Amino acid sequence: IIELGQADHAVITTCAYCGVGCGFKAEMKGETVVRMTPWKDGQANRGHSCVKGRFAWSYATHKERITKPMIRKSISDPWTEVSWDEAIGYAASEFKRLQSKYGRDSVGGITSSRCTNEETWLVQKLVRAAFNTNNVDTCARVCHSPTGYGLKTTLGESAGTQTFDSVMFTDVVIVMGANPSAAHPVFASRLKKRLRQGARLIVIDPRQTELVSSPHIRADYHLQVRPGTNVALLSALSHVIATENLIDLDFVRERCEEKAFKEWLDFVSLPENSPEAMQEETGVPAEQIRGAARLFATGGNGSIYYGLGVTEHSQGSTTVMAIANLAMATGNIGREGVGVNPLRGQNNVQGSCDMGSFPHELPGYRHISDNVTRHEFEQAWNVTLQPEPGLRIPNMFDAALEGTFKGLYCQGEDIVQSDPDTQHVAASLSAMECVVIQDIFLNETAKYAHVFLPGSTFLEKDGTFTNAERRISRVRKVMEPASGMADWEITCALSNALGYPMNYTHPSEIMDEIAALTPTFTGVSFDLITKMGSVQWPCNEEAPEGTPIMHIDEFVRGKGKFMITKYIPTDERSTRKFPLLFTTGRILSQYNVGAQTRRTPNVAWHSEDVLEIHPVDAEDRGISQGDWVGIQSRAGETVLRADVTTRVQPGVVYTTFHFPESGANVVTTDNSDWATNCPEYKVTAVQVTRVTQP
Numbered sequence: 010i011i012e013l014g015q016a017d018h019a020v021i022t023t024c025a026y027c028g029v030g031c032g033f034k035a036e037m038k039g040e041t042v043v044r045m046t047p048w049k050d051g052q053a054n055r056g057h058s059c060v061k062g063r064f065a066w067s068y069a070t071h072k073e074r075i076t077k078p079m080i081r082k083s084i085s086d087p088w089t090e091v092s093w094d095e096a097i098g099y100a101a102s103e104f105k106r107l108q109s110k111y112g113r114d115s116v117g118g119i120t121s122s123r124c125t126n127e128e129t130w131l132v133q134k135l136v137r138a139a140f141n142t143n144n145v146d147t148c149a150r151v152c153h154s155p156t157g158y159g160l161k162t163t164l165g166e167s168a169g170t171q172t173f174d175s176v177m178f179t180d181v182v183i184v185m186g187a188n189p190s191a192a193h194p195v196f197a198s199r200l201k202k203r204l205r206q207g208a209r210l211i212v213i214d215p216r217q218t219e220l221v222s223s224p225h226i227r228a229d230y231h232l233q234v235r236p237g238t239n240v241a242l243l244s245a246l247s248h249v250i251a252t253e254n255l256i257d258l259d260f261v262r263e264r265c266e267e268k269a270f271k272e273w274l275d276f277v278s279l280p281e282n283s284p285e286a287m288q289e290e291t292g293v294p295a296e297q298i299r300g301a302a303r304l305f306a307t308g309g310n311g312s313i314y315y316g317l318g319v320t321e322h323s324q325g326s327t328t329v330m331a332i333a334n335l336a337m338a339t340g341n342i343g344r345e346g347v348g349v350n351p352l353r354g355q356n357n358v359q360g361s362c363d364m365g366s367f368p369h370e371l372p373g374y375r376h377i378s379d380n381v382t383r384h385e386f387e388q389a390w391n392v393t394l395q396p397e398p399g400l401r402i403p404n405m406f407d408a409a410l411e412g413t414f415k416g417l418y419c420q421g422e423d424i425v426q427s428d429p430d431t432q433h434v435a436a437s438l439s440a441m442e443c444v445v446i447q448d449i450f451l452n453e454t455a456k457y458a459h460v461f462l463p464g465s466t467f468l469e470k471d472g473t474f475t476n477a478e479r480r481i482s483r484v485r486k487v488m489e490p491a492s493g494m495a496d497w498e499i500t501c502a503l504s505n506a507l508g509y510p511m512n513y514t515h516p517s518e519i520m521d522e523i524a525a526l527t528p529t530f531t532g533v534s535f536d537l538i539t540k541m542g543s544v545q546w547p548c549n550e551e552a553p554e555g556t557p558i559m560h561i562d563e564f565v566r567g568k569g570k571f572m573i574t575k576y577i578p579t580d581e582r583s584t585r586k587f588p589l590l591f592t593t594g595r596i597l598s599q600y601n602v603g604a605q606t607r608r609t610p611n612v613a614w615h616s617e618d619v620l621e622i623h624p625v626d627a628e629d630r631g632i633s634q635g636d637w638v639g640i641q642s643r644a645g646e647t648v649l650r651a652d653v654t655t656r657v658q659p660g661v662v663y664t665t666f667h668f669p670e671s672g673a674n675v676v677t678t679d680n681s682d683w684a685t686n687c688p689e690y691k692v693t694a695v696q697v698t699r700v701t702q703p
């Protein structure tokens with residue numbers, strides 16, 4: 010036990026939890042972390058932090074860390090510890106065997122938004138160059154892939170438009186499908202500071218989040234939308250702005266495509282999109298929709314912050330485009346205090362997307378079929394790349410069950426716990442002949458693995474993370490990898506064993522390669538980041554020190570493009586058999602699947618997932634506070650303890666998914682976003698019944 014205050018040196022690094030990307034000072038005694046203190050010069054957090062970054066890091070030395078590579082021939086066999094050479098050699102020979110037997114596209118890889126840009130770059134490079142397929146995807150598939158699609162289509166770039174500091178210049182804020190107090194706490198404190206200064210607040214959420222219920226701030230409107238009807242609500246808001254002449258016509262004429270705008274205007278002006286027409290579907294009274302629309306359009310600088318309550322729907326991409334439409338129509342793009350701001354869930358989800366972890370896009374969001382871009386990579390990497398898009402994660406699962414996808418290299422992602430329809434994921438992994446997991450703990454997915462490669466924590470690696478405001482920050486090693494190999498070294502070793510050479514001596518060389526091949530990263534280097542503290546991309550000849558706010562004079566795509574966003578109800582509607590709508594979210598002290606926070610003191614603050622149910626629905630079912638309840642959907646069934654509360658509206662139930670035993674994703678279905686296959690985690694039709702203790 011080391012007492013606080015015993016540090017002999019400190020290292021500046023970046024939090025490995027949420028997309029705020031707080032800078033931290035790791036106070037060290039030798040190779041032991043004494044404590045983590047928020048870095049006062051951190052440009053994302055300015056000396057602030059939350060309970061996760063500050064206290065939840067002792068998982069790095071938890072006794073359950075796996076530090077030796079392991080293999081087994083069958084998932085029913087026990088694991089055998091082997092040398093690095095044997096594990097890497099076995100994985101490589103299995104991938105080669107599968108490709109020779111079943112074809113080049115029978116294998117693929119998944120990159121992690123928890124890992125650094127450099128590590129993610131290498132995994133997608135290995136898949137494209139060593140496997141020579143485009144079957145590479147990232148866990149962004151299941152969170153913000155609709156953001157990438159929606160913002161690129163409308164504005165021209167797959168990223169948020171602002172800095173976090175920009176919120177201090179806003180006058181009216183829409184927070185939609187996000188609970189920043191729990192999921193992005195340091196940003197939430199800055200937002201609340203601005204609200205206390207007088208900014209107005211519109212919350213769009215099926216549930217009463219802390220922004221609505223806090224006695225210290227006041228939401229002007231809480232549009233308590235029914236899960237699955239976001240597009241209907243945004244259409245109604247736009248209808249008011251269009252029909253009450255609240256559009257910023259100067260902005261639209263100068264900055265946006267005229268034809269697309271006129272088509273959008275005609276569409277949203279239709280009576281079927283009016284608040285009165287949409288109030289029954291959305292559950293939001295028409296006068297509230299009208300009031301909120303008028304406030305946003307006339308209240309000064311208007312900004313929109315959104316989270317997974319926007320993206321994780323069958324119309325996730327449509328919702329993102331509807332948000333961009335709203336921002337353009339009101340002239341709220343291209344200066345301080347405005348903008349469209351996705352709140353990214355994971356520390357490096359922006360980065361994993363930037364690094365080309367998509368089956369259809371090379372780094373920098375350039376399509377794989379684009380000959381010029383592909384040839385540039387072919388020359389640099391000395392390989393011929395495939396021009397056709399590969400498989401997305403859900404397509405890999407389906408192909409596995411069809412017998413055409415046989416081998417997976419998965420880095421830092423627990424797909425069994427985090428992806429929807431657990432039974433389907435488990436069956437798909439069971440159908441594969443070689444599953445290679447690179448992680449720090451034997452997670453749920455490792456139960457289906459044949460090779461386990463022990464990965465490293467953020468304290469054991471050098472590299473960079475890119476946060477939700479496109480800010481690239483350094484991650485610095487404070488201790489040696491527990492397994493003796495850093496994640497980037499493992500990927501290089503696997504690639505070398507597969508016959509495609511990867512020879513780097515330090516992650517800074519990988520960043521140099523990223524900068525040379527990715528136009529938005531031109532000039533980015535470890536030296537530049539150290540000199541500036543952090544850099545926000547796009548970084549290039551015109552903006553050698555980065556770009557805090559995008560689309561200032563013109564959109565990245567030239568003119569902004571309004572898109573028709575027609576509301577299409579989800580298939581997950583309440584029925585007689587499944588009358589309630591199940592939705593999910595997060596809590597402050599835990600993080601995603603809980604692999605890290607469940608192995609830290611944070612677990613003391615939240616040690617189980619519970620089902621929030623409205624008193625009316627609870628009474629109908631004879632359910633009291635703390636009772637065990639069964640939750641059944643068409644996908645599966647699980648059991649949780651009930652929390653009877655008015656935080657949820659009648660007809661809606663809610664839980665978190667931080668503990669594997671809660672089985673939240675046993676219930677969620679294979680419904681997904683039409684454009685990106687992002688799962689519809691936020692709407693599942695269920696029945697809830699009182700049960701005896703499981």
Ligand code: SF4
Nearest residue numbers: 024026027031059062
């Ligand atoms: Fe880490 Fe996010 Fe908390 Fe900052 S707000 S300390 S990045 S979890």
